[in-house]
Amino acid sequence: NRTIILASRPVGMPSKENFTMETGPIPQVNKDEVLIKTIYLSVDPYMRGRMSGIKTYVDPFEINKPLVGGVVGKIVESKNERFKEGDYVEGHLPWSDYSISKGKNIRKIDPNIAPISTALGVAGMPGLTAYFGMLDIGKPKEGETVVVSGAAGAVGSVAGQIAKLKGCRVVGIAGSQEKLDYLTKELGFDAAINYKSENVYVQLKEACPDGVDVYFDNVGGEVSDLLMRIMNFHSRIVLCGQISQYNNTEVEYGPRIQGKLVTHSILMQGFIVSNYSTRFKEGYEQLGKWIKEGKIKYRETITDGLENAPDAFIGLFTGENIGKQLVRVAKE
Numbered sequence: 001n002r003t004i005i006l007a008s009r010p011v012g013m014p015s016k017e018n019f020t021m022e023t024g025p026i027p028q029v030n031k032d033e034v035l036i037k038t039i040y041l042s043v044d045p046y047m048r049g050r051m052s053g054i055k056t057y058v059d060p061f062e063i064n065k066p067l068v069g070g071v072v073g074k075i076v077e078s079k080n081e082r083f084k085e086g087d088y089v090e091g092h093l094p095w096s097d098y099s100i101s102k103g104k105n106i107r108k109i110d111p112n113i114a115p116i117s118t119a120l121g122v123a124g125m126p127g128l129t130a131y132f133g134m135l136d137i138g139k140p141k142e143g144e145t146v147v148v149s150g151a152a153g154a155v156g157s158v159a160g161q162i163a164k165l166k167g168c169r170v171v172g173i174a175g176s177q178e179k180l181d182y183l184t185k186e187l188g189f190d191a192a193i194n195y196k197s198e199n200v201y202v203q204l205k206e207a208c209p210d211g212v213d214v215y216f217d218n219v220g221g222e223v224s225d226l227l228m229r230i231m232n233f234h235s236r237i238v239l240c241g242q243i244s245q246y247n248n249t250e251v252e253y254g255p256r257i258q259g260k261l262v263t264h265s266i267l268m269q270g271f272i273v274s275n276y277s278t279r280f281k282e283g284y285e286q287l288g289k290w291i292k293e294g295k296i297k298y299r300e301t302i303t304d305g306l307e308n309a310p311d312a313f314i315g316l317f318t319g320e321n322i323g324k325q326l327v328r329v330a331k332e
């Protein structure tokens with residue numbers, strides 16, 4: 001049984017040296033436990049914060065201990081009456097070939113409703129993040145202009161499509177031409193801008209002739225500084241993530257924006273998806289329905305092999321992924 005371990009805390013951009021792999025026996029199954037064979041594991045930007053050793057809303061990862069994150073797997077042995085052999089489950093589990101659970105940190109998923117991998121993406125935590133962030137905080141209304149940064153990723157691609165379903169003009173910001181094409185040609189975004197290109201501010205103003213009513217922010221930094229200049233009266237800024245800052249070793253200072261929030265009565269609110277845990281059922285049902293009806297499309301970028309999980313994780317910060325980045329550990 002192989003397990004990926006945090007060998008050292010990254011400083012700045014994470015590197016492969018921060019990770020190592022250990023091999024041990026497949027764990028024994030005791031009373032009330034199940035043995036799970038990992039099929040997919042999820043690499044997520046928030047894990048960078050946990051690697052830093054600073055307590056935020058979750059405890060930091062410990063050095064020389066396994067990385068833990070979203071996993072989809074199959075029950076291969078069960079001594080728990082709620083689960084049987086062959087059940088597919090999703091949960092918060094170690095980056096290992098096999099792991100043990102008492103059943104509290106896993107939920108059953110139905111492979112007949114959607115491919116099991118989606119339980120880590122469009123029909124899982126990232127989908128829920130887009131759903132609650134966009135609808136509860138962004139509150140997009142028909143005819144409004146919505147801008148999403150990190151738009152071609154797991155959360156951003158769903159957030160933008162939800163705003164389209166609400167009848168908005170939706171503009172996505174992402175880091176490559178391939179991603180811009182994906183947003184406008186496949187997902188139905190009205191316009192898309194490459195933040196690595198020239199004159200981003202001019203392009204933004206052209207794409208948002210009526211200003212911006214909702215900004216769903218996944219990246220922070222300079223992109224968000226530019227957005228602030230075109231936010232409308234009574235607009236809403238949904239602070240979902242700040243990935244451009246996660247590898248910074250020093251605090252980056254930008255324009256002081258509070259004045260604009262005052263003069264334009266702008267609401268800016270951060271959130272963590274788990275704030276909405278009592279409403280997850282509603283989110284899963286609505287996302288499942290939209291996916292089934294073809295109203296929400298999705299893509300996955302799949303890296304093969306547990307040993308390549310560190311590379312897949314690092315790739316989030318260089319923009320390797322379109323849609324949800326997963327690691328396939330074993331065949332379904």
Ligand code: NDP
Binds near residue numbers: 046151153
């Ligand atoms: P993504 O699938 O969007 O992957 C990360 C993407 O971020 C990359 O593909 C890359 O795309 C972009 N990126 C990387 N570095 C930078 C940079 N310096 N500036 C701008 N863009 C960058 O990840 P997720 O969808 O899982 O997460 C998106 C955001 O949402 C993250 O900030 C994450 O922390 C946050 N999040 C928040 C949650 C919450 O509860 N609040 C829950 C889940 C996620 P590109 O090529 O466009 O640069």
